[in-house]
Amino acid sequence: MRNGGRSAWKMCRIAFFVMLLALASMSQTGRAQKSVPTTSVEQPVAQRNSAFPTAKPYTLPPDKLAQATALGRIRPAIHFGAEFWELAVLWLLLATGTATRLGQWAAARTARSWLQSAIFAALLTALVFVVADLPVAAIRHAFSLYYGISIESWPAWLADEAKTLGLIVLLETPLLMLVFGLMRWTWSRRRYWLWFAVAVVPIIVLGTFLLPSLIEPLFDTFEPLAKSHPTLVTELEQVVARTGTSIPPERMFLMKASEKSNGLNAYVTGIGTSKRIVVWDTTADRMPVDEILFTFGHESGHYVLNHIPKGLALGAAGIFVLFWAASRLAQGLVRRFGVSWRVYSVASLPGLAVLLLALAALQTITEPIGNALSRYAEHQADVYGQEAIHGIVPDPQKTAVASFNQLGAAYLDDPNPNPFIELWTYDHPSIQSRAIFAARYNPWAPGQKPQFFQK
Numbered sequence: 397m398r399n400g401g402r403s404a405w406k407m408c409r410i411a412f413f414v415m416l417l418a419l420a421s422m423s424q425t426g427r428a429q430k431s432v433p434t435t436s437v438e439q440p441v442a443q444r445n446s447a448f449p450t451a452k453p454y455t456l457p458p459d460k461l462a463q464a465t466a467l468g469r470i471r472p473a474i475h476f477g478a479e480f481w482e483l484a485v486l487w488l489l490l491a492t493g494t495a496t497r498l499g500q501w502a503a504a505r506t507a508r509s510w511l512q513s514a515i516f517a518a519l520l521t522a523l524v525f526v527v528a529d530l531p532v533a534a535i536r537h538a539f540s541l542y543y544g545i546s547i548e549s550w551p552a553w554l555a556d557e558a559k560t561l562g563l564i565v566l567l568e569t570p571l572l573m574l575v576f577g578l579m580r581w582t583w584s585r586r587r588y589w590l591w592f593a594v595a596v597v598p599i600i601v602l603g604t605f606l607l608p609s610l611i612e613p614l615f616d617t618f619e620p621l622a623k624s625h626p627t628l629v630t631e632l633e634q635v636v637a638r639t640g641t642s643i644p645p646e647r648m649f650l651m652k653a654s655e656k657s658n659g660l661n662a663y664v665t666g667i668g669t670s671k672r673i674v675v676w677d678t679t680a681d682r683m684p685v686d687e688i689l690f691t692f693g694h695e696s697g698h699y700v701l702n703h704i705p706k707g708l709a710l711g712a713a714g715i716f717v718l719f720w721a722a723s724r725l726a727q728g729l730v731r732r733f734g735v736s737w738r739v740y741s742v743a744s745l746p747g748l749a750v751l752l753l754a755l756a757a758l759q760t761i762t763e764p765i766g767n768a769l770s771r772y773a774e775h776q777a778d779v780y781g782q783e784a785i786h787g788i789v790p791d792p793q794k795t796a797v798a799s800f801n802q803l804g805a806a807y808l809d810d811p812n813p814n815p816f817i818e819l820w821t822y823d824h825p826s827i828q829s830r831a832i833f834a835a836r837y838n839p840w841a842p843g844q845k846p847q848f849f850q851k
Contacts, residue, residue, distance in 0.1 A: 397661055397694050397695060453831040454809075454811050456811060460805060467810065472817045472821060478532040482756055483757060483760070485527050486524065489520075489749055490733070490737040490749055493737070498746070517569045520749060521564055521568045522565055524752070525560075526561070545658055546656060547658060548657070552656070556615055559615065572748055574592065575592050576745070576748060579742060579743035579747070588723070588743075589722065592719055596715055596719075604666065604667045607665060616651050616652065621649055621675060621680070622645045624650060629648060632648065635788065638784055647671065647673065648673055648675070651675070652677050653676035654678050657676075659807055660803055660807075661678075662674060662675045664695045664703075667704050671704070673695045673696070675691070683802055684798075687795055689785050689795075690781050690785050690789070690792070691781070693781030696781070697777035697778075700848075706773075707769075722754040726742045726750045730747065730750055763821070767820070767821065771823065774824045774825055775830075775833075778830055778833065779848065784848075786849070793834055793835055793836075796831075797831050797834050800827050804831075809828075811827070813828070
């Protein structure tokens with residue numbers, strides 16, 4: 397539901413770096429401010445409802461508008477700065493010979509190649525996180541604290557980052573070891589990228605299944621929503637009944653986000669029997685019930701429309717293309733710069749750093765593709781949510797617009813984002829575009845037709 401704050405999870409970063417690189421961004425609710433171009437649904441509706449007032453429905457008071465405008469410049473700078481800094485760090489590790497010396501050090505510790513790769517992969521992963529990721533995350537957190545979006549203390553934040561580092565090393569080290577082995581084993585070396593993609597797809601599915609129960613609780617506290625908000629659960633069951641979904645109360649969870657954030661959010665996570673809908677306690681406590689019902693309807697849309705399995709399927713297809721392209725790019729980098737880097741083969745320990753550089757570069761270039769897919773899914777969920785609350789709340793249009801205003805105000809989303817920034821970096825429609833669509837969308841008006849429900 398959310399467009400701002402922490403990504404729903406650092407988890408995608410932790411739970412396998414390939415998920416970030418595989419265009420599977422639809423599997424979680426984004427919490428970093430994103431946006432959308434006009435969709436094929438929005439334009440006809442806008443034309444059919446041209447009598448509706450054209451004033452922008454998402455507005456902020458002057459003081460918050462000034463802050464949101466400032467953040468509208470700061471956030472893209474951090475976003476692109478993070479991507480280019482990661483590329484720079486990986487390049488410098490190679491250009492200065494650090495990656496080669498690290499490989500030599502690992503080789504001097506043991507004669508066993510698998511253990512050499514384990515040592516090198518763990519050190520490389522930790523080094524990239526500490527040098528590339530951590531400083532940018534600290535800058536992002538500092539601005540979040542300054543603008544009152546986050547309330548997480550620096551010691552608590554550092555503890556979360558330490559957990560992140562531990563999980564990244566634990567999860568990415570075996571993956572790097574695997575690709576290293578595939579590049580060297582006779583039967584797989586010619587098409588190591590293919591065999592790696594084959595192995596990674598089930599790992600991603602397993603990771604998505606385990607994410608709600610094993611990873612998320614390491615960072616936040618969860619409890620059944622019925623435990624503290626039984627009346628709200630009763631209200632939400634109206635939406636469950638209308639949508640015909642099988643979302644029992646035991647799959648509705650409350651996340652105690654107020655321990656760290658002033659933001660608002662809800663999201664769907666997991667797959668199969670682990671699938672659940674999570675509502676932040678800030679959302680449950682601060683938003684009116686009608687708006688929570690819309691938020692829940694939006695998340696139910698992800699649930700009903702199978703956005704997680706669809707995202708995984710698209711991500712799986714993207715992985716094969718991405719790894720093939722990364723293998724070719726890495727080979728080209730070694731041919732061009734290998735002598736100066738003292739890296740003579742991708743199938744070497746420092747060659748893993750070359751492969752990571754290629755993956756990072758391709759992820760940066762293909763970012764708009766994954767974001768466009770995510771925006772489409774989020775727009776579908778917005779439509780579904782607004783239709784789902786028809787007949788349950790007095791005015792679905794007004795309720796949806798009010799929800800987006802609350803969401804935007806909580807995260808100081810820019811009401812007038814730069815179109816290029818929207819196109820390239822937003823994995824959700826902008827708050828303004830979502831509010832405009834909601835204000836104009838009334839499929840129960842004469843001559844109109846709902847997309848997901850019967851009139």
